[in-house]
Amino acid sequence: MPRVGLFIPCYIDQFYPRVGLATLELLERQGLSVDFPPAQTCCGQPMANTGCTESAAPLAKKFVEIFSPYDYVVGPSGSCVAMVRHHYKDYFQGDPAYEAIKKKTFELCEFFVDVLGITSLPGNFPYQVGLHSSCHGQRELRLSSSSEVMSLPYNKARQLLAGMTGISFTQLERPDECCGFGGTFAVSEEAVSCMMGNDRLHDHLSHGTEVLTAGDMSCLMHLQGLLRRQKKPMHVMHVAEILAGYQPV
Amino acid sequence: MTSLAIVDHPKKAAAFVADIDRAHWHDQSLWYVRIKRDKQAASLPEWELLRETASQIKANVVANLADYLEQFANEATKLGAVVHWARDAAEHNAIVLNILQSRGAQKIVKSKSMLTEECHLNPYLERHGIEVIDTDLGERIVQLAKEPPSHIVLPCIHYKKEEIGELFHEHLGTDKGAKDPKYLAEAARQHLREKFCGADAGITGVNFAIAETGGFVVCTNEGNADLGVSLPKLHIACLGIEKLLPRAADLGVFLRLLARSATGQPITTYSSHFHGPLPGGELHIVLVDNGRTDIAANPDFRRSLNCIRCGACMNTCPIYRRSGGHSYEATVPGPIGSILAPARDSAKYATLPHACSLCGSCSDVCPVKIDIHQQLLTWRKEIAARKQLKWSKRLGMQLTGWVFQHPWLYSTLGKMARWTLPWMPRFMLYHGLNPWGKQRELPSAPPQSFRELYAQRQKQQANGGSVTPQPSPHSPPSVYSASSKVN
Numbered sequence: 001m002p003r004v005g006l007f008i009p010c011y012i013d014q015f016y017p018r019v020g021l022a023t024l025e026l027l028e029r030q031g032l033s034v035d036f037p038p039a040q041t042c043c044g045q046p047m048a049n050t051g052c053t054e055s056a057a058p059l060a061k062k063f064v065e066i067f068s069p070y071d072y073v074v075g076p077s078g079s080c081v082a083m084v085r086h087h088y089k090d091y092f093q094g095d096p097a098y099e100a101i102k103k104k105t106f107e108l109c110e111f112f113v114d115v116l117g118i119t120s121l122p123g124n125f126p127y128q129v130g131l132h133s134s135c136h137g138q139r140e141l142r143l144s145s146s147s148e149v150m151s152l153p154y155n156k157a158r159q160l161l162a163g164m165t166g167i168s169f170t171q172l173e174r175p176d177e178c179c180g181f182g183g184t185f186a187v188s189e190e191a192v193s194c195m196m197g198n199d200r201l202h203d204h205l206s207h208g209t210e211v212l213t214a215g216d217m218s219c220l221m222h223l224q225g226l227l228r229r230q231k232k233p234m235h236v237m238h239v240a241e242i243l244a245g246y247q248p249v
Numbered sequence: 250m251t252s253l254a255i256v257d258h259p260k261k262a263a264a265f266v267a268d269i270d271r272a273h274w275h276d277q278s279l280w281y282v283r284i285k286r287d288k289q290a291a292s293l294p295e296w297e298l299l300r301e302t303a304s305q306i307k308a309n310v311v312a313n314l315a316d317y318l319e320q321f322a323n324e325a326t327k328l329g330a331v332v333h334w335a336r337d338a339a340e341h342n343a344i345v346l347n348i349l350q351s352r353g354a355q356k357i358v359k360s361k362s363m364l365t366e367e368c369h370l371n372p373y374l375e376r377h378g379i380e381v382i383d384t385d386l387g388e389r390i391v392q393l394a395k396e397p398p399s400h401i402v403l404p405c406i407h408y409k410k411e412e413i414g415e416l417f418h419e420h421l422g423t424d425k426g427a428k429d430p431k432y433l434a435e436a437a438r439q440h441l442r443e444k445f446c447g448a449d450a451g452i453t454g455v456n457f458a459i460a461e462t463g464g465f466v467v468c469t470n471e472g473n474a475d476l477g478v479s480l481p482k483l484h485i486a487c488l489g490i491e492k493l494l495p496r497a498a499d500l501g502v503f504l505r506l507l508a509r510s511a512t513g514q515p516i517t518t519y520s521s522h523f524h525g526p527l528p529g530g531e532l533h534i535v536l537v538d539n540g541r542t543d544i545a546a547n548p549d550f551r552r553s554l555n556c557i558r559c560g561a562c563m564n565t566c567p568i569y570r571r572s573g574g575h576s577y578e579a580t581v582p583g584p585i586g587s588i589l590a591p592a593r594d595s596a597k598y599a600t601l602p603h604a605c606s607l608c609g610s611c612s613d614v615c616p617v618k619i620d621i622h623q624q625l626l627t628w629r630k631e632i633a634a635r636k637q638l639k640w641s642k643r644l645g646m647q648l649t650g651w652v653f654q655h656p657w658l659y660s661t662l663g664k665m666a667r668w669t670l671p672w673m674p675r676f677m678l679y680h681g682l683n684p685w686g687k688q689r690e691l692p693s694a695p696p697q698s699f700r701e702l703y704a705q706r707q708k709q710q711a712n713g714g715s716v717t718p719q720p721s722p723h724s725p726p727s728v729y730s731a732s733s734k735v736n
Contacts, residue, residue, distance in 0.1 A: 013700055014666070017699035019699075021702060038656065041653040041656050044650070044653070049626065049629070050646050051602075051629030051632055052642075052643060053633065054650075062654070135610075136607070138609075151297070177567055177608075178608035182605070182606025185605065185606045186685065188603060190685075192266055194689065224692070226689050228689075
């Protein structure tokens, strides 16, 4: 039986444990042996994206060390997985241990569709779902087609969700514009970040989204922060929670 | 214009966003262009192939720049043009002034050229007593307003028609309160006609120069370049050395991509080809480096020279659309400008690569496939390595990185935060030092982290018990209760 190393991003670990549990349950239901190595902390993305290579390097080394023994590494975050797959190269330069990690690290929906060959999951979710296409998952991991590129449309998360009964999807004005989170951007460019977030929410609210979902909790944390401050009626759930059969609370 | 001070994009952007209606109007105007571009791109089944082809042609040009330049200069000379070489902006300006002065040219009409903006040619010529009139309508509007363009294709996209009416009333004597675009455009046409007829020389930029033929192409929607270089006998073309294409046959690829990406038109209204001077006239071509060979020598940023200045990255950039072109304080604003400006002065423009959420839309929209957002990330690393990153950011990241290197410390701090947050009075959480909380709530703190729940679960499983996470006293209990799950 393949052994899966569960990669739970730091902020999910600390603030959204339910997303971690949903991920774990989803993987276990597929009969996989799943293990959460507790030595993991953060993949180093916040430091790397700020340009602070020196602060990110030891975290990248640690990540490769911790997850090397597994057959697969799976995480519920397109952004963190993109960090490992596309941005760790600066710290390794052809190191075979990293090359191996790069090939076996997957975002959750991607792992289901591309590795396990599962295209839909059973369940009932009687809500109109607004799918936020998180940028790194979309444009770095290509988990869904982007509106700028002229190709056949596809979306791995939507594909999995579409198999559930009762579910419907919001048709958005701007299907894949950034929510404005962008890591430290959310703080250093607070004004633009919040305007971007509010515009995304407006697109969802005005087109009937009941449950806002995404493959990245970081985008959702930003959007949820705006929703809560404005007391707007919309549920926010990570795609793993919906797929695992959780209901909005 | 640009000042010597460090460019503070967040501050300028916040000021733009403060007028929320205007920021929305600006965002929607540019999004409209992006949608037009999408429709045009979708109308060509070979769109992605065109992008790839264009990218490869440009990569070849940048790799063999010296050879193509020499070929172009030889062929252009054979056609009767005079070719000049300028190492930097100062040399470029001096060459242009010398040509004009030696021929007694006093009044100049100039079609849009970002290169002359980059070299600050207008103020330079004006200081030497020469009148320069920008003949592109948008350019003329910002010239009258004494402002730099805020966009490279749509220079006055930040202006509403009422404001243009006001400006024209003041400078061109149109009726007060007039805002009808047709009326205003007609007034500008009459005003510019006068300038065209009285001009001693015409200056143009260059969109594409062909090494094989020595000819070049200028694209305009208003025909102003044609008029500006057909009436006067003296034509000076200012050409950034990266604008070369190897063969005439390559042109079709770029002409098809340029207008579609820029404005969503199938092709620019006028694509004017110049091969040597007018009969009895003079054609001068000034080839300008101004830092381009340095960029070409750098493997990290070389691909930024692929840029054909279509402006698609600006139209798609969610930050540019909401912060306005002037917030970048750079000749070329927006995503591609945030690569080019730090190449000139990384300390001054250190905030620009950070004026980006790394969403990657610019890279996907780019007709010549520049990996724009990746290069912006590379610039962030450069800026940190050169110690030009804001100290608070650098220190914050060092500290965070250090915490993450010690799992026990990370877990303990996380636990402390999750325990204290729910009990903290709002004024201690939401204040001026917390930019997150200005408009957003912080995430609610669960009593247990995933790792704690996982450990508990492992223990329960080992004992053969059920797996039920503990409810939280601080957040809705049902979040963690088994009853919130369907199965």
